[in-house]
Amino acid sequence: MRIPCPICGERDRREFYYKGAAVALDRPGPDAGEAAWDAYVYLRENPAGRTRELWYHEGGCGAWLVVTRDTVSHEIFGAELAGEADV
Amino acid sequence: MAELIAKTPCEGLLPLTVGGVSLTEENPGVMTVVAPFRGREAALAQAMRAAHGVAFPAPNRSAVRAGARAIWFGRGQALLVGPEPDPSLAEHAALTDQSDAWALVRIEGERVEDVLARLVPVDLRVRLFKRGHTARTLIGHMAGSVTRVGPRAFQLIVFRSMAATLVHEVRTAMEAIAARGVLEG
Incomplete structure:
Protein backbone atom coordinates (compact mmCIF):
# COMPACT_ATOMS: atom_id res chain seq x y z
CA MET A 1 0.00 0.00 0.00
CA ARG A 2 1.38 3.40 -0.99
CA ILE A 3 0.10 6.81 0.08
CA PRO A 4 0.60 9.94 -2.06
CA CYS A 5 1.84 12.51 0.45
CA PRO A 6 1.13 15.98 -0.99
CA ILE A 7 4.57 17.13 0.21
CA CYS A 8 6.90 14.12 -0.21
CA GLY A 9 5.24 12.27 -3.09
CA GLU A 10 4.13 8.65 -3.12
CA ARG A 11 5.56 6.77 -0.16
CA ASP A 12 5.42 3.34 1.41
CA ARG A 13 2.74 2.69 4.00
CA ARG A 14 5.45 1.95 6.64
CA GLU A 15 6.27 5.64 6.84
CA PHE A 16 2.75 6.48 8.04
CA TYR A 17 0.96 6.16 11.37
CA TYR A 18 -2.75 5.41 11.24
CA LYS A 19 -5.03 7.49 13.43
CA GLY A 20 -8.58 6.57 12.40
CA ALA A 21 -11.64 8.05 10.76
CA ALA A 22 -11.24 11.75 10.00
CA VAL A 23 -13.90 12.75 12.54
CA ALA A 24 -11.37 14.71 14.60
CA LEU A 25 -11.54 17.46 11.97
CA ASP A 26 -15.23 17.95 12.75
CA ARG A 27 -15.07 18.71 16.46
CA PRO A 28 -18.43 19.88 17.88
CA GLY A 29 -18.69 23.26 19.58
CA PRO A 30 -18.56 23.37 23.39
CA ASP A 31 -22.34 23.87 23.53
CA ALA A 32 -23.25 21.25 20.95
CA GLY A 33 -24.86 19.08 23.60
CA GLU A 34 -24.28 15.61 24.99
CA ALA A 35 -25.49 13.68 21.98
CA ALA A 36 -23.11 15.44 19.61
CA TRP A 37 -20.17 14.96 21.97
CA ASP A 38 -21.08 11.33 22.62
CA ALA A 39 -21.06 10.71 18.87
CA TYR A 40 -17.79 12.60 18.40
CA VAL A 41 -15.92 10.79 21.16
CA TYR A 42 -17.37 7.26 21.02
CA LEU A 43 -19.36 6.47 17.91
CA ARG A 44 -17.66 5.36 14.70
CA GLU A 45 -18.92 4.10 11.38
CA ASN A 46 -17.57 0.75 10.23
CA PRO A 47 -17.80 1.19 6.48
CA ALA A 48 -17.08 -1.43 3.85
CA GLY A 49 -15.89 0.79 1.07
CA ARG A 50 -14.68 4.34 0.64
CA THR A 51 -13.73 6.15 3.86
CA ARG A 52 -11.77 9.23 4.94
CA GLU A 53 -9.03 8.68 7.49
CA LEU A 54 -6.32 10.58 9.28
CA TRP A 55 -2.77 9.39 8.74
CA TYR A 56 0.41 10.94 10.13
CA HIS A 57 3.54 10.98 7.98
CA GLU A 58 5.66 10.07 10.95
CA GLY A 59 8.60 8.63 9.03
CA GLY A 60 8.56 11.49 6.54
CA CYS A 61 7.69 15.16 6.52
CA GLY A 62 5.57 15.12 9.69
CA ALA A 63 2.31 16.24 8.05
CA TRP A 64 -1.16 15.07 9.07
CA LEU A 65 -3.08 13.84 6.05
CA VAL A 66 -6.66 13.02 5.19
CA VAL A 67 -6.45 9.87 3.09
CA THR A 68 -9.43 8.53 1.14
CA ARG A 69 -9.22 4.74 1.08
CA ASP A 70 -11.40 1.77 0.24
CA THR A 71 -11.49 -0.52 3.27
CA VAL A 72 -12.37 -3.52 1.11
CA SER A 73 -9.81 -3.23 -1.70
CA HIS A 74 -7.29 -0.97 0.12
CA GLU A 75 -7.26 1.25 -2.95
CA ILE A 76 -6.04 4.75 -2.12
CA PHE A 77 -7.97 7.46 -3.95
CA GLY A 78 -5.97 10.43 -2.73
CA ALA A 79 -4.49 12.34 0.18
CA GLU A 80 -4.59 15.98 1.21
CA LEU A 81 -3.09 18.00 4.04
CA ALA A 82 -5.41 17.83 7.05
CA GLY A 83 -5.07 21.59 7.54
CA GLU A 84 -6.45 22.21 4.06
CA ALA A 85 -9.05 19.43 3.93
CA ASP A 86 -12.76 20.08 3.71
CA VAL A 87 -14.50 18.87 6.85
CA MET B 1 37.13 19.59 38.71
CA PRO B 28 29.98 18.88 9.90
CA GLY B 29 30.17 21.53 12.61
CA VAL B 30 27.04 23.48 13.42
CA MET B 31 23.59 22.08 12.60
CA THR B 32 20.60 24.41 12.79
CA VAL B 33 16.96 23.69 12.07
CA VAL B 34 15.53 26.65 10.15
CA ALA B 35 11.71 26.91 10.25
CA PRO B 36 10.31 29.95 8.41
CA PHE B 37 7.57 32.00 10.03
CA ARG B 38 4.26 32.00 8.19
CA GLY B 39 4.43 34.13 5.06
CA ARG B 40 8.17 34.77 5.41
CA GLU B 41 9.40 31.96 3.18
CA ALA B 42 10.49 34.24 0.33
CA ALA B 43 12.29 36.69 2.62
CA LEU B 44 14.05 33.80 4.35
CA ALA B 45 15.16 32.28 1.05
CA GLN B 46 16.66 35.63 0.09
CA ALA B 47 18.42 36.06 3.44
CA MET B 48 19.83 32.52 3.30
CA ARG B 49 21.10 33.05 -0.23
CA ALA B 50 22.74 36.33 0.75
CA ALA B 51 24.34 35.01 3.91
CA HIS B 52 25.21 31.41 3.05
CA GLY B 53 24.85 31.08 -0.73
CA VAL B 54 22.10 28.47 -0.50
CA ALA B 55 18.36 29.09 -0.70
CA PHE B 56 15.75 27.43 1.49
CA PRO B 57 15.37 24.08 -0.27
CA ALA B 58 12.18 22.82 -1.88
CA PRO B 59 10.74 19.57 -0.49
CA ASN B 60 12.96 16.54 -1.25
CA ARG B 61 15.88 18.76 -2.30
CA SER B 62 19.16 19.99 -0.82
CA ALA B 63 21.79 22.46 -1.88
CA VAL B 64 25.45 22.86 -1.03
CA ARG B 65 27.79 25.79 -1.45
CA ALA B 66 31.16 26.64 0.06
CA GLY B 67 30.83 24.39 3.08
CA ALA B 68 27.18 25.23 3.77
CA ARG B 69 24.58 22.54 3.09
CA ALA B 70 20.84 23.24 3.31
CA ILE B 71 18.81 20.04 3.49
CA TRP B 72 15.01 19.96 3.34
CA PHE B 73 14.16 18.40 6.68
CA GLY B 74 10.39 18.03 6.90
CA ARG B 75 7.33 20.17 6.49
CA GLY B 76 8.42 23.81 6.76
CA GLN B 77 11.90 22.89 7.97
CA ALA B 78 15.42 22.84 6.62
CA LEU B 79 18.65 21.74 8.27
CA LEU B 80 21.51 24.18 7.75
CA VAL B 81 24.74 22.23 8.11
CA GLY B 82 28.18 23.76 8.43
CA PRO B 83 28.19 27.45 9.29
CA GLU B 84 26.94 29.30 12.31
CA PRO B 85 23.57 30.70 11.07
CA ASP B 86 23.68 34.37 10.14
CA PRO B 87 21.71 36.53 12.62
CA SER B 88 19.68 37.97 9.72
CA LEU B 89 17.88 34.61 9.35
CA ALA B 90 16.29 35.02 12.78
CA GLU B 91 14.07 37.81 11.44
CA HIS B 92 12.27 35.37 9.18
CA ALA B 93 12.57 31.97 10.83
CA ALA B 94 12.86 30.10 14.09
CA LEU B 95 16.44 28.87 14.47
CA THR B 96 17.21 25.89 16.68
CA ASP B 97 20.76 24.74 17.33
CA GLN B 98 20.73 20.94 16.99
CA SER B 99 24.46 20.40 16.48
Whole structure:
Protein backbone atom coordinates (compact mmCIF):
# COMPACT_ATOMS: atom_id res chain seq x y z
CA MET A 1 0.00 0.00 0.00
CA ARG A 2 1.38 3.40 -0.99
CA ILE A 3 0.10 6.81 0.08
CA PRO A 4 0.60 9.94 -2.06
CA CYS A 5 1.84 12.51 0.45
CA PRO A 6 1.13 15.98 -0.99
CA ILE A 7 4.57 17.13 0.21
CA CYS A 8 6.90 14.12 -0.21
CA GLY A 9 5.24 12.27 -3.09
CA GLU A 10 4.13 8.65 -3.12
CA ARG A 11 5.56 6.77 -0.16
CA ASP A 12 5.42 3.34 1.41
CA ARG A 13 2.74 2.69 4.00
CA ARG A 14 5.45 1.95 6.64
CA GLU A 15 6.27 5.64 6.84
CA PHE A 16 2.75 6.48 8.04
CA TYR A 17 0.96 6.16 11.37
CA TYR A 18 -2.75 5.41 11.24
CA LYS A 19 -5.03 7.49 13.43
CA GLY A 20 -8.58 6.57 12.40
CA ALA A 21 -11.64 8.05 10.76
CA ALA A 22 -11.24 11.75 10.00
CA VAL A 23 -13.90 12.75 12.54
CA ALA A 24 -11.37 14.71 14.60
CA LEU A 25 -11.54 17.46 11.97
CA ASP A 26 -15.23 17.95 12.75
CA ARG A 27 -15.07 18.71 16.46
CA PRO A 28 -18.43 19.88 17.88
CA GLY A 29 -18.69 23.26 19.58
CA PRO A 30 -18.56 23.37 23.39
CA ASP A 31 -22.34 23.87 23.53
CA ALA A 32 -23.25 21.25 20.95
CA GLY A 33 -24.86 19.08 23.60
CA GLU A 34 -24.28 15.61 24.99
CA ALA A 35 -25.49 13.68 21.98
CA ALA A 36 -23.11 15.44 19.61
CA TRP A 37 -20.17 14.96 21.97
CA ASP A 38 -21.08 11.33 22.62
CA ALA A 39 -21.06 10.71 18.87
CA TYR A 40 -17.79 12.60 18.40
CA VAL A 41 -15.92 10.79 21.16
CA TYR A 42 -17.37 7.26 21.02
CA LEU A 43 -19.36 6.47 17.91
CA ARG A 44 -17.66 5.36 14.70
CA GLU A 45 -18.92 4.10 11.38
CA ASN A 46 -17.57 0.75 10.23
CA PRO A 47 -17.80 1.19 6.48
CA ALA A 48 -17.08 -1.43 3.85
CA GLY A 49 -15.89 0.79 1.07
CA ARG A 50 -14.68 4.34 0.64
CA THR A 51 -13.73 6.15 3.86
CA ARG A 52 -11.77 9.23 4.94
CA GLU A 53 -9.03 8.68 7.49
CA LEU A 54 -6.32 10.58 9.28
CA TRP A 55 -2.77 9.39 8.74
CA TYR A 56 0.41 10.94 10.13
CA HIS A 57 3.54 10.98 7.98
CA GLU A 58 5.66 10.07 10.95
CA GLY A 59 8.60 8.63 9.03
CA GLY A 60 8.56 11.49 6.54
CA CYS A 61 7.69 15.16 6.52
CA GLY A 62 5.57 15.12 9.69
CA ALA A 63 2.31 16.24 8.05
CA TRP A 64 -1.16 15.07 9.07
CA LEU A 65 -3.08 13.84 6.05
CA VAL A 66 -6.66 13.02 5.19
CA VAL A 67 -6.45 9.87 3.09
CA THR A 68 -9.43 8.53 1.14
CA ARG A 69 -9.22 4.74 1.08
CA ASP A 70 -11.40 1.77 0.24
CA THR A 71 -11.49 -0.52 3.27
CA VAL A 72 -12.37 -3.52 1.11
CA SER A 73 -9.81 -3.23 -1.70
CA HIS A 74 -7.29 -0.97 0.12
CA GLU A 75 -7.26 1.25 -2.95
CA ILE A 76 -6.04 4.75 -2.12
CA PHE A 77 -7.97 7.46 -3.95
CA GLY A 78 -5.97 10.43 -2.73
CA ALA A 79 -4.49 12.34 0.18
CA GLU A 80 -4.59 15.98 1.21
CA LEU A 81 -3.09 18.00 4.04
CA ALA A 82 -5.41 17.83 7.05
CA GLY A 83 -5.07 21.59 7.54
CA GLU A 84 -6.45 22.21 4.06
CA ALA A 85 -9.05 19.43 3.93
CA ASP A 86 -12.76 20.08 3.71
CA VAL A 87 -14.50 18.87 6.85
CA MET B 1 37.13 19.59 38.71
CA ALA B 2 36.02 16.94 36.25
CA GLU B 3 37.15 17.49 32.71
CA LEU B 4 34.49 16.70 30.12
CA ILE B 5 35.65 15.04 26.92
CA ALA B 6 33.56 15.64 23.82
CA LYS B 7 32.67 12.48 21.87
CA THR B 8 31.25 12.31 18.38
CA PRO B 9 28.01 10.28 18.01
CA CYS B 10 29.73 7.35 16.24
CA GLU B 11 33.00 7.41 18.17
CA GLY B 12 34.45 3.91 18.45
CA LEU B 13 31.95 2.56 15.88
CA LEU B 14 33.30 3.97 12.60
CA PRO B 15 34.91 3.91 10.06
CA LEU B 16 33.85 0.61 8.60
CA THR B 17 34.35 -1.01 5.19
CA VAL B 18 32.55 -4.17 4.05
CA GLY B 19 32.50 -5.52 0.51
CA GLY B 20 33.77 -2.30 -1.04
CA VAL B 21 31.19 -0.10 0.70
CA SER B 22 32.50 2.26 3.35
CA LEU B 23 30.67 3.93 6.20
CA THR B 24 32.33 6.95 7.78
CA GLU B 25 31.26 9.56 10.27
CA GLU B 26 31.05 13.18 9.24
CA ASN B 27 31.59 15.99 11.69
CA PRO B 28 29.98 18.88 9.90
CA GLY B 29 30.17 21.53 12.61
CA VAL B 30 27.04 23.48 13.42
CA MET B 31 23.59 22.08 12.60
CA THR B 32 20.60 24.41 12.79
CA VAL B 33 16.96 23.69 12.07
CA VAL B 34 15.53 26.65 10.15
CA ALA B 35 11.71 26.91 10.25
CA PRO B 36 10.31 29.95 8.41
CA PHE B 37 7.57 32.00 10.03
CA ARG B 38 4.26 32.00 8.19
CA GLY B 39 4.43 34.13 5.06
CA ARG B 40 8.17 34.77 5.41
CA GLU B 41 9.40 31.96 3.18
CA ALA B 42 10.49 34.24 0.33
CA ALA B 43 12.29 36.69 2.62
CA LEU B 44 14.05 33.80 4.35
CA ALA B 45 15.16 32.28 1.05
CA GLN B 46 16.66 35.63 0.09
CA ALA B 47 18.42 36.06 3.44
CA MET B 48 19.83 32.52 3.30
CA ARG B 49 21.10 33.05 -0.23
CA ALA B 50 22.74 36.33 0.75
CA ALA B 51 24.34 35.01 3.91
CA HIS B 52 25.21 31.41 3.05
CA GLY B 53 24.85 31.08 -0.73
CA VAL B 54 22.10 28.47 -0.50
CA ALA B 55 18.36 29.09 -0.70
CA PHE B 56 15.75 27.43 1.49
CA PRO B 57 15.37 24.08 -0.27
CA ALA B 58 12.18 22.82 -1.88
CA PRO B 59 10.74 19.57 -0.49
CA ASN B 60 12.96 16.54 -1.25
CA ARG B 61 15.88 18.76 -2.30
CA SER B 62 19.16 19.99 -0.82
CA ALA B 63 21.79 22.46 -1.88
CA VAL B 64 25.45 22.86 -1.03
CA ARG B 65 27.79 25.79 -1.45
CA ALA B 66 31.16 26.64 0.06
CA GLY B 67 30.83 24.39 3.08
CA ALA B 68 27.18 25.23 3.77
CA ARG B 69 24.58 22.54 3.09
CA ALA B 70 20.84 23.24 3.31
CA ILE B 71 18.81 20.04 3.49
CA TRP B 72 15.01 19.96 3.34
CA PHE B 73 14.16 18.40 6.68
CA GLY B 74 10.39 18.03 6.90
CA ARG B 75 7.33 20.17 6.49
CA GLY B 76 8.42 23.81 6.76
CA GLN B 77 11.90 22.89 7.97
CA ALA B 78 15.42 22.84 6.62
CA LEU B 79 18.65 21.74 8.27
CA LEU B 80 21.51 24.18 7.75
CA VAL B 81 24.74 22.23 8.11
CA GLY B 82 28.18 23.76 8.43
CA PRO B 83 28.19 27.45 9.29
CA GLU B 84 26.94 29.30 12.31
CA PRO B 85 23.57 30.70 11.07
CA ASP B 86 23.68 34.37 10.14
CA PRO B 87 21.71 36.53 12.62
CA SER B 88 19.68 37.97 9.72
CA LEU B 89 17.88 34.61 9.35
CA ALA B 90 16.29 35.02 12.78
CA GLU B 91 14.07 37.81 11.44
CA HIS B 92 12.27 35.37 9.18
CA ALA B 93 12.57 31.97 10.83
CA ALA B 94 12.86 30.10 14.09
CA LEU B 95 16.44 28.87 14.47
CA THR B 96 17.21 25.89 16.68
CA ASP B 97 20.76 24.74 17.33
CA GLN B 98 20.73 20.94 16.99
CA SER B 99 24.46 20.40 16.48
CA ASP B 100 24.66 17.69 19.13
CA ALA B 101 21.31 16.09 18.32
CA TRP B 102 22.09 14.21 15.11
CA ALA B 103 24.51 11.56 13.90
CA LEU B 104 25.75 12.14 10.33
CA VAL B 105 27.38 9.38 8.32
CA ARG B 106 28.52 9.02 4.73
CA ILE B 107 28.06 5.72 2.94
CA GLU B 108 29.91 5.20 -0.31
CA GLY B 109 30.77 2.39 -2.67
CA GLU B 110 29.96 0.47 -5.81
CA ARG B 111 26.91 -1.30 -4.34
CA VAL B 112 25.69 1.45 -2.02
CA GLU B 113 22.24 1.49 -3.64
CA ASP B 114 21.83 -2.24 -3.00
CA VAL B 115 22.80 -1.77 0.65
CA LEU B 116 20.36 1.08 1.20
CA ALA B 117 17.59 -0.74 -0.69
CA ARG B 118 17.52 -3.15 2.26
CA LEU B 119 16.87 -0.35 4.72
CA VAL B 120 15.09 2.55 3.02
CA PRO B 121 11.56 2.29 1.51
CA VAL B 122 12.31 4.93 -1.14
CA ASP B 123 13.68 4.21 -4.62
CA LEU B 124 17.21 5.62 -4.39
CA ARG B 125 18.46 4.57 -7.82
CA VAL B 126 20.28 7.42 -9.52
CA ARG B 127 17.77 7.58 -12.37
CA LEU B 128 15.14 8.82 -9.89
CA PHE B 129 17.15 10.05 -6.93
CA LYS B 130 19.89 12.34 -8.23
CA ARG B 131 22.70 14.21 -6.51
CA GLY B 132 21.15 16.75 -4.15
CA HIS B 133 17.87 14.88 -3.84
CA THR B 134 16.91 14.18 -0.25
CA ALA B 135 14.16 12.35 1.59
CA ARG B 136 12.82 12.26 5.11
CA THR B 137 12.11 8.57 5.38
CA LEU B 138 12.88 5.44 7.35
CA ILE B 139 16.32 3.88 7.73
CA GLY B 140 15.47 0.46 9.16
CA HIS B 141 13.01 1.37 11.89
CA MET B 142 14.48 4.81 12.45
CA ALA B 143 13.10 8.06 11.11
CA GLY B 144 15.96 9.77 9.35
CA SER B 145 17.22 11.81 6.44
CA VAL B 146 18.81 10.39 3.27
CA THR B 147 20.61 12.64 0.78
CA ARG B 148 22.53 11.69 -2.34
CA VAL B 149 25.89 13.49 -2.27
CA GLY B 150 27.62 11.72 -5.15
CA PRO B 151 27.28 9.09 -7.88
CA ARG B 152 27.88 6.34 -5.31
CA ALA B 153 27.61 8.25 -2.05
CA PHE B 154 24.82 9.16 0.36
CA GLN B 155 24.59 11.05 3.61
CA LEU B 156 22.43 9.53 6.33
CA ILE B 157 21.20 11.41 9.40
CA VAL B 158 19.46 9.90 12.43
CA PHE B 159 18.99 10.97 16.03
CA ARG B 160 22.28 10.87 17.89
CA SER B 161 20.84 8.42 20.42
CA MET B 162 20.38 5.93 17.55
CA ALA B 163 23.95 6.11 16.22
CA ALA B 164 24.85 2.60 17.41
CA THR B 165 21.63 1.16 15.95
CA LEU B 166 22.32 2.91 12.64
CA VAL B 167 25.82 1.46 12.42
CA HIS B 168 24.49 -2.00 13.34
CA GLU B 169 21.69 -1.89 10.77
CA VAL B 170 23.91 -0.60 7.96
CA ARG B 171 26.68 -3.06 8.78
CA THR B 172 24.21 -5.96 8.62
CA ALA B 173 22.97 -4.80 5.22
CA MET B 174 26.55 -4.29 3.97
CA GLU B 175 27.52 -7.81 5.07
CA ALA B 176 24.48 -9.32 3.37
CA ILE B 177 25.23 -7.53 0.10
CA ALA B 178 28.91 -8.52 0.31
CA ALA B 179 27.91 -12.17 0.90
CA ARG B 180 25.62 -12.13 -2.12
CA GLY B 181 28.46 -10.65 -4.15
CA VAL B 182 30.66 -13.65 -3.22
CA LEU B 183 27.89 -16.10 -4.19
CA GLU B 184 27.27 -14.36 -7.49
CA GLY B 185 31.01 -14.26 -8.18
